[in-house]
Amino acid sequence: ETKAIRALRGRLLWFVDDPDAAGDAAYRYIADGLLVMADGLIASVGEAAQLLATLPPGAEIVDHRPHLIMPGFIDAHIHMPQTQVVASYGAQLMDWLNRYTFVEEQKLAQQGHPEKLARFFLDELLANGTTTAAVYCSVHPQSAQAFFAESERRNTRMVAGKVMMDRNAPEPLTDTAESSYADSKALIARWHGKGRQLYAITPRFAVTSTPEQLAAAGRLAAEHPDCHVQTHINENQAEIAFACELYLKAADYAGIYEDFGLLGPKSLMGHCIHMTKREWRAFAQAGAVAVFCPTSNLFLGSGLFDWDRARREGVRVAVATDIGGGTSYSMLRTMAEAYKILQLQGQSLSAFAALHAITRGNAVALGLDHWVGSLEPGHEADVVVLDTAATRAMAHRLETVRDLAEELFVLVTLGDERNVAATYVAGEAIASH
Ligand code: GUN
Numbered sequence: 001e002t003k004a005i006r007a008l009r010g011r012l013l014w015f016v017d018d019p020d021a022a023g024d025a026a027y028r029y030i031a032d033g034l035l036v037m038a039d040g041l042i043a044s045v046g047e048a049a050q051l052l053a054t055l056p057p058g059a060e061i062v063d064h065r066p067h068l069i070m071p072g073f074i075d076a077h078i079h080m081p082q083t084q085v086v087a088s089y090g091a092q093l094m095d096w097l098n099r100y101t102f103v104e105e106q107k108l109a110q111q112g113h114p115e116k117l118a119r120f121f122l123d124e125l126l127a128n129g130t131t132t133a134a135v136y137c138s139v140h141p142q143s144a145q146a147f148f149a150e151s152e153r154r155n156t157r158m159v160a161g162k163v164m165m166d167r168n169a170p171e172p173l174t175d176t177a178e179s180s181y182a183d184s185k186a187l188i189a190r191w192h193g194k195g196r197q198l199y200a201i202t203p204r205f206a207v208t209s210t211p212e213q214l215a216a217a218g219r220l221a222a223e224h225p226d227c228h229v230q231t232h233i234n235e236n237q238a239e240i241a242f243a244c245e246l247y248l249k250a251a252d253y254a255g256i257y258e259d260f261g262l263l264g265p266k267s268l269m270g271h272c273i274h275m276t277k278r279e280w281r282a283f284a285q286a287g288a289v290a291v292f293c294p295t296s297n298l299f300l301g302s303g304l305f306d307w308d309r310a311r312r313e314g315v316r317v318a319v320a321t322d323i324g325g326g327t328s329y330s331m332l333r334t335m336a337e338a339y340k341i342l343q344l345q346g347q348s349l350s351a352f353a354a355l356h357a358i359t360r361g362n363a364v365a366l367g368l369d370h371w372v373g374s375l376e377p378g379h380e381a382d383v384v385v386l387d388t389a390a391t392r393a394m395a396h397r398l399e400t401v402r403d404l405a406e407e408l409f410v411l412v413t414l415g416d417e418r419n420v421a422a423t424y425v426a427g428e429a430i431a432s433h
Pocket residue numbers: 079093097101204205232235296322325326
């Protein structure tokens with residue numbers, strides 16, 4: 001039996017280390033490279049001149065020259081039920097939740113609506129070159145069921161969970177401590193580790209959970225230490241005041257999650273903008289991940305994430321769109337906004353650091369770097385093909401770039417889904433855009 005072998009030819013770029021630590025040794029760039037894929041995995045990678053001769057007869061070669069070939073992008077925090085909330089006017093976090101988000105999320109109770117959103121959502125992620133994401137579904141168990149079923153059909157590597165919330169939300173959007181535990185447990189049994197699907201225990205945030213529900217979430221995390229935990233923290237001053245008022249015995253906002261066993265190495269903590277010294281320390285000690293959501297933090301007026309501080313405190317950072325608080329599905333656009341947020345604080349972000357963050361960096365932060373985020377043999381063959389000259393303005397600007405670093409900085413600063421020439425999931429091309 002001969003295996004289907006497909007090889008992509010083009011300019012290969014991927015990371016083997018963090019550019020902040022390893023500099024130029026952090027990346028691999030092959031100007032005329034070949035990426036050989038078989039059985040959904042990367043079989044080999046190298047110079048086209050050498051590898052072409054090793055291909056068996058009948059192997060398919062897709063010539064993507066002169067495009068860039070990179071590992072598929074990873075989005076560490078995004079809300080599936082908010083695809084029709086994005087771009088809602090004039091509110092900061094708590095009003096935005098009440099006026100727009102909690103209204104729209106109720107529609108996922110309607111027959112067929114979660115399925116429709118899941119199809120749109122995965123189409124949109126893949127069109128943007130995003131092949132892995134950590135996804136919030138709605139409070140309805142069928143929203144997670146619909147998402148996982150659609151992701152399994154497409155064979156995408158996804159992390160997702162049913163939101164748990166049992167207070168401070170409209171009644172139709174609330175579960176209970178007991179039902180959220182039982183429903184999450186059933187979804188874990190059904191989906192965690194099924195094909196490429198992974199479960200994230202998802203208490204929305206301390207404001208919308210009773211202590212009983214956070215305890216139930218903590219119990220789930222202890223019973224399923226290989227599942228992620230995802231939640232929100234320290235995004236907005238009114239939110240922080242509300243959370244701390246609800247949990248008077250906690251040391252601070254992070255202390256709430258700590259007290260219930262929800263701050264650990266698999267915890268993806270959305271936002272982390274307004275952090276105390278003790279909270280940074282608690283994150284570092286727990287190995288928890290701070291998830292930076294640039295377009296959301298600007299759009300909701302939440303504040304400026306301090307990446308240098310996280311680095312100094314030894315806290316791992318992931319980056320994310322946070323649709324629909326965020327305003328773009330594109331991880332390129334997301335990093336362009338990250339650059340500006342850091343500029344406002346006298347910090348910087350090279351193109352290599354930005355492209356590392358949305359591939360290997362996020363894979364490491366999610367603990368999935370043995371599977372995704374790299375073109376090294378053995379990794380899953382999730383790939384994005386990028387045309388750096390896709391728009392008139394970018395083609396024009398590229399006339400003056402002198403080296404790879406400058407070209408990549410133009411890509412990160414001006415790029416979006418128009419630059420995605422193709423996306424491959426487990427070695428298979430998805431329908432072109
Ligand atoms: N905090 C609690 N829920 C949410 C949400 O849906 N989006 C954002 N940005 N913050 C939150």
